[in-house]
Structures are given as structure tokens and as C-alpha cells.
Amino acid sequence: MIEDCEQGKNAITGTLSCRDGRRFEALCHRTALSQGDILCESDQELEAVYFPVSGVISLAMAVNNQPQLELGMIGRDGMLGATLSLGILSAPMRAVVQVEGTALVMTASQFQEELRANPRLLKSVHYYQLRLMMQTEHTAVCLNVHQIESRLARWLLMIRDLGFADTFHLTHKQLARALGVRRSGITQAVGSLNQxxxxxxxxxxxxxxxxxxxxxxxxxxxxxxINRYRTVSGIG
Ligand SMILES: [Zn+2]
Known part of the structure; x- marks a missing residue:
């Protein structure tokens, strides 16, 4: 799914020239992403942006005091905080680390300066924001249309693509929360895929x-x- 993202690199910082990339990374610090870490809350001002080089960040939203529902995921293909490129300073959704890893972190104000100074970076972030929008659209439709087992299979494939790994530490409780279903449904679906x-x-x-x-x-x-991603490839 993120075929244009080299392993060990973040796709957005990877679009910069070698010199710009080195300068950009020098303005970041590297941080560990620990499972369950809340990186930002919805509607709160973004203080920092994250560029994962491994691991997966989940984007979730609560409706009417219901448990948070996952609507998107961010891996090496993108970043947390892309809405800053549109001049939106607050986070649209809560961001929680789903699979542990590592990310480059930059302050939101520094990132805005970088966007103003580097049209190539701005274009790349706009392109990613479009991909993320496509992903949330598909997730919303999937939630309402497809059965748990086929949704779980899709979700695991996405986690694999974003995290570049075939093994993840995920409990049934985390899977149930991610897919917005009861644990009993997840137990049944995991059992079936296992069988x-x-x-x-x-x-x-x-x-x-x-x-x-x-x-x-x-x-x-x-x-x-994946097909929709391909239709817009080359924009960024
Ligand atoms: Zn689906």
C-alpha cells in the first residue's frame, strides 16, 4: 500500500533532497512511540508533528460519549499534523500509538516555517493529506458495510503495510476498539482466520x-x- 516508501525512512521527509533532508532532520528529535501513547487530542492545538519511521499511529474520534472509533492510521507513509499545511492548527482527531515504533518529531511552529520555505514539502504534505482523506472515507464505509472477519483481514493488512512487519503485539481488546466491535466478535474473527x-x-x-x-x-x-492511491500517485 505504501509502495513508494523505502523501509527505514519516512515517505514525506524522504521526498526532500539529500541536503534539505539532512537539514530538516536536524530540526527534529527522534522519539520512541509506545503503544497506547496519546500524541494529541481532537480539537486541541497541535504542538508537534510526528513523522513515523516505524510503528503505526491510530486516528480516532468519539461520538456521543461512545468509545473512540478508529477512522485512520498513519505509518511511514505519512505524518501526524498534516492539516497544518491547510492552515488548520488543531488536531481533527485523537492520535494514539497503535503499534510501537520510532518517529521524528518537530514543533508545529517550526514545521509551519518549513512549509512556507519549501514548496516541495508543502506539495508532498498536501498529497499525503489527500491520501489520508481517502483512507478515512474507506474506513467509514467499511464500518457500515462489511463483516467483522473481512474487516479484520483488511485492517491487519493495512497495519502490515504501514508498519513493515508481519508480527504485532495486539490484544483482542485493542482489536475490538480499533474495529469498533465487541470482543466476542473479534474472538470469533481471529479464531476463523487462525483456523x-x-x-x-x-x-x-x-x-x-x-x-x-x-x-x-x-x-x-x-x-x-490501493487503486485510489494509484490514481493520485505522482501528484506529490
Ligand atoms: Zn471494507
Whole structure:
């Protein structure tokens, strides 16, 4: 899904020239992303932006005091805080670390200066914001249309793509929260994918065993989103 993102690099900082990239990274500090860390709350002013080089950040929203519902995910393909490129200073959604990793962090004010000074960076962030919008659209549709098992397969494939790993530490409780379903539904779906030898699950660790098989088990949203990404590739 993030075929244009080299392993070990962030796709947005990776679009900068070598010299600009070195200067940009010198303005950042590197931080560990620990599972469950809340990086920002919705509607609060963004103080910092994050460029993951590993791990996955989940974007979630609460409606009518219901549990937070995940609507998007950010990995090496992008960044947290892209809305600053549109002049929006507050976070549209809560951001929580879903899979641990590492990120480059820059203050929001410094990032705004960089956007003003570097049209190439601005274009790249706009492009990513468009991709993120496509992802949240598909997630919203998927929530209402597809069955838990095929949604879980899609979600695991996305986590794999964003985190560049086949093994993740995820409990049934975290999976239920991410997909906005009851734990019993997740237990059933994990059991079914496990039985088909597509994944293994033990002690909070999920491993993808059969990537092609999991793709077949996933709902259409997975391939539809990749196709939509391709239609806009080259804009950034
Ligand atoms: Zn779907």
C-alpha cells in the first residue's frame, strides 16, 4: 500500500533532497512511540508533528460519549499534523500509538516555517493529506458495510503495510476498539482466520502467516484504497 516508501525512512521527509533532508532532520528529535501513547487530542492545538519511521499511529474520534472509533492510521507513509499545511492548527482527531515504533518529531511552529520555505514539502504534505482523506472515507464505509472477519483481514493488512512487519503485539481488546466491535466478535474473527492458517495469535501477538490468503479474505476496501492511491500517485 505504501509502495513508494523505502523501509527505514519516512515517505514525506524522504521526498526532500539529500541536503534539505539532512537539514530538516536536524530540526527534529527522534522519539520512541509506545503503544497506547496519546500524541494529541481532537480539537486541541497541535504542538508537534510526528513523522513515523516505524510503528503505526491510530486516528480516532468519539461520538456521543461512545468509545473512540478508529477512522485512520498513519505509518511511514505519512505524518501526524498534516492539516497544518491547510492552515488548520488543531488536531481533527485523537492520535494514539497503535503499534510501537520510532518517529521524528518537530514543533508545529517550526514545521509551519518549513512549509512556507519549501514548496516541495508543502506539495508532498498536501498529497499525503489527500491520501489520508481517502483512507478515512474507506474506513467509514467499511464500518457500515462489511463483516467483522473481512474487516479484520483488511485492517491487519493495512497495519502490515504501514508498519513493515508481519508480527504485532495486539490484544483482542485493542482489536475490538480499533474495529469498533465487541470482543466476542473479534474472538470469533481471529479464531476463523487462525483456523484457516492465515494468521496465528497467541499471548497478544498476531502474526500474518499467509499474506496472499489474507488478501483474499479481506473486504474489497483494501484493494479499492490501493487503486485510489494509484490514481493520485505522482501528484506529490
Ligand atoms: Zn471494507
Amino acid at each position: 484457516r492458517d492465515l494468521i496465528s495469535h497467541s499471548r497478544g501477538k498476531i502474526r500474518i502467516l499467509d499474506h496472499a490468503g489474507l488478501k483474499s479474505a479481506a473486504c474489497d476496501c483494501y484493494s479499492a484504497l
